[in-house]
Amino acid sequence: MRLSEIGRLVWLNLIQNKFKVFLTSTGIIVGSATIMLVIAIGTGGKLEVAEQFKNLNAGSIDISYEYNGSGFTGGMSGGGMPGGGMPGGGAGSAMPGGGMGGRFSPFDGMGNQMNMTRITLSQEDADNLKESIPEIASATISYTTRQEAEGGSMDESASYTIAGVKENYADISNLEMAIGAFLTKDNDTYKERTCVLGYSVAKEMFDSVLDAYDSPVYIDNRSYVVSGVLMEMGTVASGISPDEAIFIPYETGIKYLTGKDVSPAITVVAEDVNDVESVMEQIVPVLAETYGEKVEFTISDAGSKMEAASKSNETLTLLLMAMAAIVFIVGGIGIMNVLFVSVKERTNEIGILKAIGCDQKDILTEFLLEASCISFVGAVLGVLVSLGITPVIEGFSVRVELSLGGGVLSLLFGVMTGTVFGFYPALKASRLIPVVALNHE
Numbered sequence: 001m002r003l004s005e006i007g008r009l010v011w012l013n014l015i016q017n018k019f020k021v022f023l024t025s026t027g028i029i030v031g032s033a034t035i036m037l038v039i040a041i042g043t044g045g046k047l048e049v050a051e052q053f054k055n056l057n058a059g060s061i062d063i064s065y066e067y068n069g070s071g072f073t074g075g076m077s078g079g080g081m082p083g084g085g086m087p088g089g090g091a092g093s094a095m096p097g098g099g100m101g102g103r104f105s106p107f108d109g110m111g112n113q114m115n116m117t118r119i120t121l122s123q124e125d126a127d128n129l130k131e132s133i134p135e136i137a138s139a140t141i142s143y144t145t146r147q148e149a150e151g152g153s154m155d156e157s158a159s160y161t162i163a164g165v166k167e168n169y170a171d172i173s174n175l176e177m178a179i180g181a182f183l184t185k186d187n188d189t190y191k192e193r194t195c196v197l198g199y200s201v202a203k204e205m206f207d208s209v210l211d212a213y214d215s216p217v218y219i220d221n222r223s224y225v226v227s228g229v230l231m232e233m234g235t236v237a238s239g240i241s242p243d244e245a246i247f248i249p250y251e252t253g254i255k256y257l258t259g260k261d262v263s264p265a266i267t268v269v270a271e272d273v274n275d276v277e278s279v280m281e282q283i284v285p286v287l288a289e290t291y292g293e294k295v296e297f298t299i300s301d302a303g304s305k306m307e308a309a310s311k312s313n314e315t316l317t318l319l320l321m322a323m324a325a326i327v328f329i330v331g332g333i334g335i336m337n338v339l340f341v342s343v344k345e346r347t348n349e350i351g352i353l354k355a356i357g358c359d360q361k362d363i364l365t366e367f368l369l370e371a372s373c374i375s376f377v378g379a380v381l382g383v384l385v386s387l388g389i390t391p392v393i394e395g396f397s398v399r400v401e402l403s404l405g406g407g408v409l410s411l412l413f414g415v416m417t418g419t420v421f422g423f424y425p426a427l428k429a430s431r432l433i434p435v436v437a438l439n440h441e
Contacts, residue, residue: 006362009366010370025374025377027335028335030327030382032413033383034382036382039403040406041316047401048399060270060301061269061276062301062302063283063287064266064297121264122264133268133286135279138171140169140267141166142166143253146160146161147160149162160219163245164253164254166188167184169247175230175233178229188252194224194225194249195248197228198230198243200241201244205217209229284299332418335374335422339371350363350429354432370422371426380411390402
């Protein structure tokens with residue numbers, strides 16, 4: 001029997017049983033849609049992680065200290081930013097790399113009150129680390145606080161993250177300027193009231209980046225001149241973004257906003273990413289020379305944060321893949337059951353085909369083609385379903401990156417599932433004895 005004739009028989013059987021074909025392919029539809037969305041969500045997750053950490057130097061290490069003992073008055077003005085690039089949090093809030101890790105007790109192990117000298121990291125500590133540890137390429141110090149600010153077309157002030165930073169902060173954090181220039185050493189030395197706006201802040205205050213440049217911004221009722229606006233960076237770890245921060249010179253912030261009551265964080269960058277662990281081990285003894293061995297600092301590296309986020313995304317992708325595999329198996333079993341019923345219903349037809357000269361190969365090919373066509377129809381519908389529900393998924397703030405490769409893979413998985421699960425019913429049909437099949441009622 002020619003393949004064209006077999007194909008015509010398959011086509012007639014599918015056309016005459018449209019509803020049954022649709023119901024049979026339901027499992028494949030769900031499985032195919034799931035596979036495509038798994039790939040799209042996995043790709044979107046990878047891109048999201050990359051964007052979240054794009055302003056972090058993989059070799060950056062944050063050092064901070066938290067005051068948590070009685071006897072201290074005055075709040076903390078902020079924390080550090082991982083990789084030097086994540087300002088955020090309010091006064092005394094827990095921020096990545098911003099400190100909230102170490103603990104200071106006013107009593108020693110014997111219950112005797114200890115000397116409660118206030119510990120505040122400084123630029124001298126950052127310089128000392130850079131000089132003492134050869135593997136460190138650069139070091140900076142920064143802090144954050146929350147203050148009321150307004151400017152441009154705003155009718156009233158709003159609370160913003162204010163980051164006090166040094167001139168090398170932008171290089172360490174991989175921040176890029178949309179317009180203007182970042183803060184300079186002179187700005188810091190002379191405690192000048194100048195600032196750099198995050199992209200979202202500039203848009204919110206002035207409606208455009210161009211209008212924001214060289215305009216006045218009022219922070220805590222004092223005017224600051226906008227020396228530049230950052231490029232849009234996107235969301236970073238812990239939901240904190242440079243887009244939503246205002247950067248001012250380190251010393252300016254201490255003079256006009258926080259006073260000495262500030263808890264800064266030091267960020268150092270290793271020359272080589274492979275040296276990060278070695279640098280972290282050397283940081284503790286260097287700081288111990290200044291503050292003593294009993295003082296505990298919070299030390300974290302950007303690489304670990306990136307790795308943890310990537311592993312979390314990979315775990316989610318694997319779980320979704322497992323779910324897709326289960327759905328495909330269920331869909332394949334559905335096709336197998338329907339084909340078994342079909343073989344039973346069409347036993348006389350199989351007997352007639354064999355009586356007119358069709359061999360086992362022809363019957364096997366016919367039923368396998370039917371299974372493959374049913375699963376192909378299901379796979380195509382599954383791809384269309386995934387395209388339709390993508391906007392719904394994105395509505396839940398899940399990034400979905402659909403791709404042609406994902407669609408092709410969904411089709412291949414669908415057809416393969418139908419073919420594999422349809423093989424045994426097709427084989428059973430091909431082995432029917434003609435006389436027995438013709439006498440079947």
